[in-house]
Amino acid sequence: MEKLRVGIVFGGRSVEHEVSVASATSILGALDPNRYDTTLIAISQQGRWHLGAPGMLPASVVEGEEVTLPAIPGNGQLVSRETGEPAAQLDVVIPIVHGTGGEDGTLQGFLELAGVPYVGAGVLGSAIQMDKDVAKQLLQAAGIPVVPWVTVRAHQLAADADACVAHAMKEVGLPAFVKPANAGSSVGIGKVTSESEFPAALAHAARYDTKILVERAVDAREIEIAILGNDAPEASVPGEIVPKADWYDYESKYVDEQTELVVPADLPEALAQQLREVAVDAFCVLEGAGLARVDFFVDRESSDFYLNEVNSLPGFTEVSMYPRMWRASGLSFTALLDRLVELAIERAQASQRLERTYRTG
Numbered sequence: 001m002e003k004l005r006v007g008i009v010f011g012g013r014s015v016e017h018e019v020s021v022a023s024a025t026s027i028l029g030a031l032d033p034n035r036y037d038t039t040l041i042a043i044s045q046q047g048r049w050h051l052g053a054p055g056m057l058p059a060s061v062v063e064g065e066e067v068t069l070p071a072i073p074g075n076g077q078l079v080s081r082e083t084g085e086p087a088a089q090l091d092v093v094i095p096i097v098h099g100t101g102g103e104d105g106t107l108q109g110f111l112e113l114a115g116v117p118y119v120g121a122g123v124l125g126s127a128i129q130m131d132k133d134v135a136k137q138l139l140q141a142a143g144i145p146v147v148p149w150v151t152v153r154a155h156q157l158a159a160d161a162d163a164c165v166a167h168a169m170k171e172v173g174l175p176a177f178v179k180p181a182n183a184g185s186s187v188g189i190g191k192v193t194s195e196s197e198f199p200a201a202l203a204h205a206a207r208y209d210t211k212i213l214v215e216r217a218v219d220a221r222e223i224e225i226a227i228l229g230n231d232a233p234e235a236s237v238p239g240e241i242v243p244k245a246d247w248y249d250y251e252s253k254y255v256d257e258q259t260e261l262v263v264p265a266d267l268p269e270a271l272a273q274q275l276r277e278v279a280v281d282a283f284c285v286l287e288g289a290g291l292a293r294v295d296f297f298v299d300r301e302s303s304d305f306y307l308n309e310v311n312s313l314p315g316f317t318e319v320s321m322y323p324r325m326w327r328a329s330g331l332s333f334t335a336l337l338d339r340l341v342e343l344a345i346e347r348a349q350a351s352q353r354l355e356r357t358y359r360t361g
Protein backbone atom coordinates (compact mmCIF):
# COMPACT_ATOMS: atom_id res chain seq x y z
CA MET A 1 0.00 0.00 0.00
CA GLU A 2 1.26 3.47 -0.88
CA LYS A 3 1.88 5.60 2.13
CA LEU A 4 -0.36 8.59 2.60
CA ARG A 5 1.52 11.89 2.59
CA VAL A 6 0.39 13.77 5.68
CA GLY A 7 1.33 17.38 6.40
CA ILE A 8 1.19 18.55 9.99
CA VAL A 9 0.63 22.29 9.80
CA PHE A 10 1.29 23.93 13.17
CA GLY A 11 2.47 27.07 14.96
CA GLY A 12 0.68 30.11 13.62
CA ARG A 13 0.26 33.79 14.30
CA SER A 14 -1.52 33.43 17.57
CA VAL A 15 -0.97 33.54 21.29
CA GLU A 16 -1.35 29.75 21.20
CA HIS A 17 1.71 29.20 18.98
CA GLU A 18 3.64 27.23 21.63
CA VAL A 19 0.66 25.06 22.50
CA SER A 20 0.43 24.15 18.84
CA VAL A 21 4.11 23.16 18.72
CA ALA A 22 3.48 20.79 21.63
CA SER A 23 0.44 19.29 19.85
CA ALA A 24 2.47 18.80 16.65
CA THR A 25 5.24 17.07 18.59
CA SER A 26 2.81 14.54 20.05
CA ILE A 27 1.07 13.94 16.72
CA LEU A 28 4.37 13.42 14.92
CA GLY A 29 5.39 10.86 17.53
CA ALA A 30 2.13 8.93 17.24
CA LEU A 31 1.52 8.76 13.47
CA ASP A 32 2.29 5.26 12.25
CA PRO A 33 5.39 5.50 9.98
CA ASN A 34 4.28 2.36 8.14
CA ARG A 35 1.14 4.13 6.99
CA TYR A 36 2.19 7.73 6.59
CA ASP A 37 4.99 9.86 5.18
CA THR A 38 4.84 12.86 7.44
CA THR A 39 5.93 16.39 6.61
CA LEU A 40 6.12 19.13 9.22
CA ILE A 41 5.09 22.62 8.19
CA ALA A 42 5.51 25.39 10.74
CA ILE A 43 3.71 28.71 10.39
CA SER A 44 5.89 31.38 12.00
CA GLN A 45 4.66 34.25 14.15
CA GLN A 46 5.13 36.32 10.97
CA GLY A 47 2.74 34.00 9.12
CA ARG A 48 5.35 32.41 6.86
CA TRP A 49 5.35 28.69 6.10
CA HIS A 50 8.50 26.67 6.74
CA LEU A 51 9.20 23.10 5.79
CA GLY A 52 10.67 20.57 8.21
CA ALA A 53 13.59 18.43 7.15
CA PRO A 54 14.08 14.80 8.25
CA GLY A 55 15.03 14.59 11.91
CA MET A 56 14.04 18.18 12.65
CA LEU A 57 12.04 18.69 15.84
CA PRO A 58 8.82 20.70 15.49
CA ALA A 59 10.19 23.54 17.62
CA SER A 60 12.97 24.27 15.11
CA VAL A 61 10.97 23.89 11.88
CA VAL A 62 10.39 27.67 11.76
CA GLU A 63 14.05 27.85 10.76
CA GLY A 64 13.47 25.50 7.80
CA GLU A 65 13.11 26.36 4.13
CA GLU A 66 10.32 28.81 3.36
CA VAL A 67 7.56 27.33 1.20
CA THR A 68 4.16 28.30 -0.17
CA LEU A 69 1.06 26.32 -1.04
CA PRO A 70 -0.28 27.58 -4.37
CA ALA A 71 -4.05 27.58 -4.78
CA ILE A 72 -4.14 24.98 -7.54
CA PRO A 73 -7.03 22.65 -6.67
CA GLY A 74 -6.09 19.03 -6.22
CA ASN A 75 -2.40 19.63 -6.57
CA GLY A 76 -1.26 19.66 -2.93
CA GLN A 77 2.24 20.65 -3.78
CA LEU A 78 4.32 22.89 -1.57
CA VAL A 79 6.88 24.91 -3.49
CA SER A 80 10.09 26.56 -2.37
CA ARG A 81 9.60 30.29 -1.99
CA GLU A 82 13.13 30.95 -3.15
CA THR A 83 13.32 28.74 -6.24
CA GLY A 84 9.68 27.99 -7.04
CA GLU A 85 10.65 24.31 -7.25
CA PRO A 86 8.43 21.58 -5.75
CA ALA A 87 9.41 21.01 -2.12
CA ALA A 88 6.85 18.48 -0.79
CA GLN A 89 3.65 16.75 -1.80
CA LEU A 90 0.65 16.43 0.51
CA ASP A 91 -2.40 14.16 0.32
CA VAL A 92 -3.97 15.40 3.53
CA VAL A 93 -3.24 18.04 6.16
CA ILE A 94 -3.61 17.95 9.92
CA PRO A 95 -3.96 21.68 10.70
CA ILE A 96 -3.20 21.77 14.39
CA VAL A 97 -3.01 25.55 14.67
CA HIS A 98 -5.01 26.84 17.63
CA GLY A 99 -6.71 30.20 17.85
CA THR A 100 -6.98 32.97 15.30
CA GLY A 101 -5.61 32.25 11.83
CA GLY A 102 -5.84 28.51 12.46
CA GLU A 103 -9.00 27.46 14.19
CA ASP A 104 -11.20 30.25 12.90
CA GLY A 105 -11.81 29.14 9.30
CA THR A 106 -9.11 31.18 7.61
CA LEU A 107 -6.60 28.33 7.32
CA GLN A 108 -9.46 26.00 6.36
CA GLY A 109 -10.47 28.40 3.56
CA PHE A 110 -6.91 28.47 2.33
CA LEU A 111 -6.74 24.66 2.29
CA GLU A 112 -10.10 24.53 0.48
CA LEU A 113 -8.75 26.79 -2.25
CA ALA A 114 -5.62 24.66 -2.48
CA GLY A 115 -7.86 21.58 -2.71
CA VAL A 116 -6.09 19.64 0.05
CA PRO A 117 -8.22 17.47 2.36
CA TYR A 118 -7.76 18.47 6.01
CA VAL A 119 -8.70 17.21 9.45
CA GLY A 120 -11.47 18.96 11.33
CA ALA A 121 -14.30 21.37 10.70
CA GLY A 122 -14.65 23.32 7.47
CA VAL A 123 -14.69 27.08 7.00
CA LEU A 124 -18.13 27.76 8.45
CA GLY A 125 -17.90 25.32 11.36
CA SER A 126 -14.47 26.57 12.34
CA ALA A 127 -15.55 30.20 12.21
CA ILE A 128 -18.73 29.81 14.23
CA GLN A 129 -17.13 27.56 16.84
CA MET A 130 -14.38 30.14 17.27
CA ASP A 131 -16.72 33.08 17.80
CA LYS A 132 -18.14 32.66 21.30
CA ASP A 133 -20.94 35.16 20.63
CA VAL A 134 -22.19 33.64 17.35
CA ALA A 135 -21.80 30.11 18.74
CA LYS A 136 -23.91 30.94 21.79
CA GLN A 137 -26.64 32.53 19.68
CA LEU A 138 -26.89 29.38 17.56
CA LEU A 139 -26.80 27.05 20.57
CA GLN A 140 -29.47 29.10 22.31
CA ALA A 141 -31.67 28.99 19.20
CA ALA A 142 -31.29 25.19 19.23
CA GLY A 143 -32.49 25.03 22.83
CA ILE A 144 -29.09 24.18 24.32
CA PRO A 145 -28.54 26.01 27.62
CA VAL A 146 -25.78 28.65 27.64
CA VAL A 147 -24.75 31.11 30.37
CA PRO A 148 -26.51 34.51 29.97
CA TRP A 149 -24.28 37.12 28.35
CA VAL A 150 -24.10 40.48 26.61
CA THR A 151 -21.79 41.61 23.85
CA VAL A 152 -19.78 44.82 23.91
CA ARG A 153 -17.99 46.23 20.85
CA ALA A 154 -14.61 47.94 21.05
CA HIS A 155 -16.02 51.08 19.41
CA GLN A 156 -18.77 51.30 22.05
CA LEU A 157 -16.15 50.90 24.75
CA ALA A 158 -14.02 53.64 23.23
CA ALA A 159 -17.02 55.98 22.90
CA ASP A 160 -18.55 55.45 26.35
CA ALA A 161 -16.96 52.95 28.71
CA ASP A 162 -19.28 53.95 31.57
CA ALA A 163 -22.35 53.10 29.49
CA CYS A 164 -20.84 49.69 28.67
CA VAL A 165 -20.22 48.98 32.34
CA ALA A 166 -23.75 50.09 33.24
CA HIS A 167 -25.15 47.81 30.53
CA ALA A 168 -23.11 44.83 31.79
CA MET A 169 -24.12 45.52 35.40
CA LYS A 170 -27.80 45.72 34.48
CA GLU A 171 -27.97 42.73 32.14
CA VAL A 172 -25.41 40.39 33.71
CA GLY A 173 -24.46 41.60 37.18
CA LEU A 174 -21.72 40.28 39.44
CA PRO A 175 -19.61 38.20 39.50
CA ALA A 176 -18.97 38.13 35.77
CA PHE A 177 -16.46 36.88 33.24
CA VAL A 178 -15.20 39.23 30.54
CA LYS A 179 -13.73 37.62 27.44
CA PRO A 180 -12.72 38.33 23.87
CA ALA A 181 -15.22 36.74 21.44
CA ASN A 182 -12.41 35.14 19.42
CA ALA A 183 -9.51 33.87 21.51
CA GLY A 184 -8.51 30.78 23.40
CA SER A 185 -6.34 29.37 26.18
CA SER A 186 -8.04 31.87 28.52
CA VAL A 187 -6.00 34.71 27.00
CA GLY A 188 -7.67 38.09 27.51
CA ILE A 189 -10.21 36.70 30.01
CA GLY A 190 -10.86 38.26 33.39
CA LYS A 191 -13.17 37.60 36.32
CA VAL A 192 -14.88 40.66 37.71
CA THR A 193 -16.24 40.71 41.25
CA SER A 194 -16.95 44.43 41.68
CA GLU A 195 -18.25 47.13 39.36
CA SER A 196 -14.97 49.06 39.61
CA GLU A 197 -13.07 46.15 38.01
CA PHE A 198 -15.14 46.24 34.81
CA PRO A 199 -13.29 49.00 32.89
CA ALA A 200 -9.88 47.32 33.20
CA ALA A 201 -11.27 43.87 32.36
CA LEU A 202 -13.08 45.22 29.29
CA ALA A 203 -9.97 47.10 28.14
CA HIS A 204 -7.86 43.97 28.63
CA ALA A 205 -10.24 41.79 26.57
CA ALA A 206 -10.35 44.51 23.88
CA ARG A 207 -6.63 43.99 23.30
CA TYR A 208 -7.45 40.60 21.73
CA ASP A 209 -10.69 41.20 19.87
CA THR A 210 -13.00 44.02 18.86
CA LYS A 211 -15.96 42.04 20.18
CA ILE A 212 -16.17 41.23 23.89
CA LEU A 213 -18.53 39.04 25.92
CA VAL A 214 -19.63 39.74 29.46
CA GLU A 215 -21.02 36.57 30.97
CA ARG A 216 -22.55 35.71 34.32
CA ALA A 217 -20.04 33.74 36.40
CA VAL A 218 -21.33 30.34 37.41
CA ASP A 219 -19.93 28.31 40.29
CA ALA A 220 -19.51 25.17 38.31
CA ARG A 221 -17.61 21.99 37.66
CA GLU A 222 -15.93 22.01 34.24
CA ILE A 223 -16.88 18.91 32.29
CA GLU A 224 -15.61 18.16 28.79
CA ILE A 225 -16.60 15.63 26.14
CA ALA A 226 -14.68 14.65 23.02
CA ILE A 227 -16.54 14.25 19.72
CA LEU A 228 -15.30 12.26 16.75
CA GLY A 229 -16.99 11.79 13.37
CA ASN A 230 -18.61 13.56 10.43
CA ASP A 231 -22.20 12.60 9.72
CA ALA A 232 -22.57 10.22 12.66
CA PRO A 233 -20.49 11.84 15.40
CA GLU A 234 -19.72 9.87 18.55
CA ALA A 235 -19.13 11.13 22.08
CA SER A 236 -16.41 9.99 24.47
CA VAL A 237 -16.75 9.50 28.19
CA PRO A 238 -16.77 12.87 30.00
CA GLY A 239 -13.68 14.29 31.66
CA GLU A 240 -13.36 16.93 34.35
CA ILE A 241 -10.91 19.79 34.79
CA VAL A 242 -10.12 20.64 38.38
CA PRO A 243 -7.88 23.73 38.45
CA LYS A 244 -6.28 24.66 41.74
CA ALA A 245 -6.84 28.34 40.95
CA ASP A 246 -10.26 29.99 41.22
CA TRP A 247 -10.84 29.37 37.50
CA TYR A 248 -9.09 27.73 34.55
CA ASP A 249 -6.76 30.55 33.49
CA TYR A 250 -3.68 30.39 31.24
CA GLU A 251 -1.41 29.43 34.16
CA SER A 252 -3.58 26.53 35.25
CA LYS A 253 -3.79 25.36 31.62
CA TYR A 254 -0.09 25.35 30.81
CA VAL A 255 2.11 26.36 33.72
CA ASP A 256 0.63 25.16 36.98
CA GLU A 257 1.04 21.40 37.15
CA GLN A 258 -1.50 21.23 39.96
CA THR A 259 -4.49 21.20 37.63
CA GLU A 260 -6.15 17.83 37.87
CA LEU A 261 -7.65 16.18 34.79
CA VAL A 262 -10.08 13.49 35.84
CA VAL A 263 -11.05 10.99 33.15
CA PRO A 264 -13.68 9.66 33.29
CA ALA A 265 -15.38 12.37 35.34
CA ASP A 266 -17.27 11.23 38.40
CA LEU A 267 -20.84 12.06 37.36
CA PRO A 268 -24.22 10.38 37.83
CA GLU A 269 -24.73 8.10 34.82
CA ALA A 270 -27.90 9.87 33.67
CA LEU A 271 -26.19 13.27 33.64
CA ALA A 272 -23.14 11.89 31.82
CA GLN A 273 -25.43 10.41 29.18
CA GLN A 274 -27.38 13.64 28.82
CA LEU A 275 -24.20 15.68 28.40
CA ARG A 276 -22.94 13.28 25.73
CA GLU A 277 -26.18 13.68 23.78
CA VAL A 278 -26.14 17.47 24.07
CA ALA A 279 -22.47 17.49 23.03
CA VAL A 280 -23.31 15.63 19.84
CA ASP A 281 -26.24 18.01 19.18
CA ALA A 282 -24.00 21.04 19.71
CA PHE A 283 -21.40 19.60 17.36
CA CYS A 284 -24.06 19.30 14.65
CA VAL A 285 -25.60 22.73 15.34
CA LEU A 286 -22.17 24.34 15.04
CA GLU A 287 -21.30 22.52 11.80
CA GLY A 288 -18.64 20.33 13.38
CA ALA A 289 -16.62 17.82 11.36
CA GLY A 290 -13.93 15.37 12.33
CA LEU A 291 -13.37 16.39 15.89
CA ALA A 292 -14.27 18.83 18.61
CA ARG A 293 -14.06 19.12 22.35
CA VAL A 294 -17.30 20.27 23.91
CA ASP A 295 -16.93 22.05 27.26
CA PHE A 296 -19.70 22.33 29.82
CA PHE A 297 -20.27 24.06 33.13
CA VAL A 298 -22.22 21.96 35.62
CA ASP A 299 -23.58 24.07 38.49
CA ARG A 300 -22.21 22.73 41.77
CA GLU A 301 -25.48 23.20 43.64
CA SER A 302 -28.28 22.59 41.18
CA SER A 303 -26.47 20.30 38.70
CA ASP A 304 -27.95 22.48 35.93
CA PHE A 305 -25.59 22.50 33.01
CA TYR A 306 -24.58 25.09 30.44
CA LEU A 307 -22.64 24.59 27.27
CA ASN A 308 -19.56 26.81 27.56
CA GLU A 309 -17.88 26.32 24.20
CA VAL A 310 -17.06 23.94 21.38
CA ASN A 311 -13.41 23.81 20.34
CA SER A 312 -12.85 22.71 16.75
CA LEU A 313 -9.11 22.12 17.23
CA PRO A 314 -8.56 21.26 20.88
CA GLY A 315 -5.13 20.83 22.46
CA PHE A 316 -3.68 17.62 21.08
CA THR A 317 -0.69 16.60 23.17
CA GLU A 318 -0.50 13.10 24.67
CA VAL A 319 -1.74 14.52 27.96
CA SER A 320 -4.43 16.81 26.54
CA MET A 321 -8.03 16.14 27.44
CA TYR A 322 -9.22 15.34 23.91
CA PRO A 323 -6.99 12.29 23.31
CA ARG A 324 -7.24 11.30 26.98
CA MET A 325 -11.01 11.10 26.83
CA TRP A 326 -10.77 8.90 23.75
CA ARG A 327 -8.17 6.68 25.38
CA ALA A 328 -10.55 6.21 28.30
CA SER A 329 -13.24 5.35 25.74
CA GLY A 330 -11.03 2.67 24.18
CA LEU A 331 -9.31 4.51 21.33
CA SER A 332 -5.53 4.97 21.39
CA PHE A 333 -3.81 8.19 20.30
CA THR A 334 -2.53 6.48 17.15
CA ALA A 335 -5.93 4.96 16.27
CA LEU A 336 -7.54 8.34 16.87
CA LEU A 337 -5.22 9.97 14.33
CA ASP A 338 -5.92 7.20 11.79
CA ARG A 339 -9.64 7.85 12.17
CA LEU A 340 -9.25 11.63 11.86
CA VAL A 341 -7.25 11.28 8.64
CA GLU A 342 -9.92 8.92 7.26
CA LEU A 343 -12.68 11.37 8.18
CA ALA A 344 -10.80 14.20 6.45
CA ILE A 345 -10.56 12.21 3.24
CA GLU A 346 -14.21 11.10 3.41
CA ARG A 347 -15.31 14.70 3.75
CA ALA A 348 -13.15 15.88 0.85
CA GLN A 349 -14.54 13.08 -1.32
CA ALA A 350 -18.12 14.03 -0.48
CA SER A 351 -17.40 17.60 -1.50
CA GLN A 352 -15.66 16.51 -4.71
CA ARG A 353 -18.80 14.66 -5.76
CA LEU A 354 -20.79 17.91 -5.82
CA GLU A 355 -21.57 19.51 -9.16
CA ARG A 356 -19.41 22.52 -9.99
CA THR A 357 -21.30 23.61 -13.08
CA TYR A 358 -24.96 23.90 -13.91
CA ARG A 359 -26.73 23.59 -17.22
CA THR A 360 -30.46 24.01 -17.62
CA GLY A 361 -32.53 21.43 -19.44
Ligand SMILES: Nc1ncnc2c1ncn2[C@@H]1O[C@H](COP(=O)(O)OP(=O)(O)O)[C@@H](O)[C@H]1O
Nearest residue numbers: 147177183184185186187215216217218247248
Ligand atom coordinates in the same frame (compact mmCIF):
# COMPACT_ATOMS: atom_id res chain seq x y z
N1 LIG B 1 -19.31 32.21 32.83
C1 LIG B 1 -18.31 31.61 33.49
N2 LIG B 1 -18.47 31.16 34.76
C2 LIG B 1 -17.46 30.56 35.41
N3 LIG B 1 -16.22 30.36 34.90
C3 LIG B 1 -16.00 30.82 33.65
C4 LIG B 1 -17.02 31.45 32.87
N4 LIG B 1 -16.50 31.76 31.67
C5 LIG B 1 -15.22 31.36 31.69
N5 LIG B 1 -14.90 30.79 32.87
C6 LIG B 1 -13.58 30.26 33.27
O1 LIG B 1 -12.61 30.70 32.32
C7 LIG B 1 -12.07 29.61 31.57
C8 LIG B 1 -11.82 30.00 30.13
O2 LIG B 1 -13.01 30.46 29.54
P1 LIG B 1 -13.49 29.98 28.11
O3 LIG B 1 -14.74 30.71 27.80
O4 LIG B 1 -13.54 28.50 28.09
O5 LIG B 1 -12.36 30.54 27.15
P2 LIG B 1 -11.16 29.83 26.32
O6 LIG B 1 -11.66 29.76 24.92
O7 LIG B 1 -10.02 30.76 26.45
O8 LIG B 1 -10.93 28.48 26.92
C9 LIG B 1 -13.09 28.51 31.74
O9 LIG B 1 -12.53 27.23 31.56
C10 LIG B 1 -13.56 28.76 33.18
O10 LIG B 1 -12.60 28.28 34.13
Ligand SMILES: [Mg+2]
Nearest residue numbers: 185186295309
Ligand atom coordinates in the same frame (compact mmCIF):
# COMPACT_ATOMS: atom_id res chain seq x y z
MG1 LIG C 1 -12.31 26.99 27.29
